Amino acid sequence: MMFHPEKCTTINITKKRSPIHTGYRIHGHTLESVPGGKYLGVYISKDLSWNSHLQQTAAKATRSVGFLRRNLRGCPSDVKAQAYTKLVRPVLEYASSVWDPYTIQQIDTLEQVQRQAARFATGDYTSREPGCVTSMLQHLAWDTLEERRARNRAVMFYKIMNNLVEIPLHHYIHVSNTRTRSAVANNIRYISTRVDVYKYSFLPRTIITWNSIPPDIRNQPSIDSFRHALPTISMPGLISTM
Known part of the structure; x- marks a missing residue:
């Protein structure tokens, strides 16, 4: 298999602030060094932080929930719930064994998407009392994404x-x-x-x-x-x- 050098890049993975940079060449072409890039659908950063991947994943899933809200507005609750579990949740969990977050902020970034989906599935956008969305999740029998x-x-x-x-x-x-x-x-x-x-x-x-x-x-x-x-x-x- 031949590599196209202009489509290849390198990532210098390190936690050091001033790393030693080494140039790599393929077929006489010096490869561009980038701060991160996607590999098999997972965004890998040079500092091995998953912030960029999590932000991209949450944004993509949020757009999908918005699409479902616009197109399944009048559907029954079970149809909405199934649409989320089949079309959106796989986006939130793709290759998660690799990038499973551990900070509260990162975890909440993903959980908020599912909480929005719970309101969509139940059709309840007005309740604001403490624990209302948690009750929706329990009614839908949705475990947390962290679990x-x-x-x-x-x-x-x-x-x-x-x-x-x-x-x-x-x-x-x-x-x-x-x-x-x-x-x-x-x-x-x-x-x-x-x-x-x-x-x-x-x-x-x-x-x-x-x-x-x-x-x-x-x-x-x-x-x-x-x-x-x-x-x-x-x-x-x-x-x-x-």
């Missing part, structure tokens, strides 16, 4: 642990084979981290969630049975900070 992302990360980890995806996890984790007061057999050893960009990335964060899932659920024989069992338990590891 859904935690379950999606657990499902991805199940796939990795059972060799259902090509990710060589044994290079990065260690399984405890003995039971002690502080560890359960077959738990994954926690990964020690010092910076938030790694601490809240997929592996360190999801290991916390995985170890908190009861062994009988972790040992489900199929991905469908595992996925079906997850909503019956609370999901630890929903770590939110300012």
